[in-house]
Amino acid sequence: MGELEHKFEVEILEREGKQKLPDNVKELLKASGMMDEKGKLKLKGVSPKMLKRMKQEYVECPVLKEDIHFVQCFICPNFQSRVMGKVLCKGAKL
Numbered sequence: 001m002g003e004l005e006h007k008f009e010v011e012i013l014e015r016e017g018k019q020k021l022p023d024n025v026k027e028l029l030k031a032s033g034m035m036d037e038k039g040k041l042k043l044k045g046v047s048p049k050m051l052k053r054m055k056q057e058y059v060e061c062p063v064l065k066e067d068i069h070f071v072q073c074f075i076c077p078n079f080q081s082r083v084m085g086k087v088l089c090k091g092a093k094l
């Protein structure tokens with residue numbers, strides 16, 4: 001199996017309009033240089049168009065058992081990749 005070994009395939013869902021990122025996630029993004037002081041996201045390899053889309057997306061996380069902003073999911077240690085509208089999630093306890 002190797003690289004693509006994962007426990008869950010989590011469907012990526014979409015909502016109208018922007019969703020707010022929780023403050024602790026923002027802090028994390030800032031600390032790791034993925035968000036500037038103004039709150040603008042800077043994710044490597046993600047185009048502005050893709051980013052706009054990501055801001056409207058969320059997943060029903062099977063580990064945390066709640067709706068999680070896709071950006072938060074994207075930086076989660078369990079995030080493996082995004083394939084055909086699904087997140088491949090390692091499913092480890094957080």
Ligand code: SF4
Pocket residue numbers: 010059060061062063064068072073074076077078079080087088089090091094
């Ligand atoms: S990668 Fe993280 S946030 Fe995303 S579904 Fe898996 S556990 Fe939840």
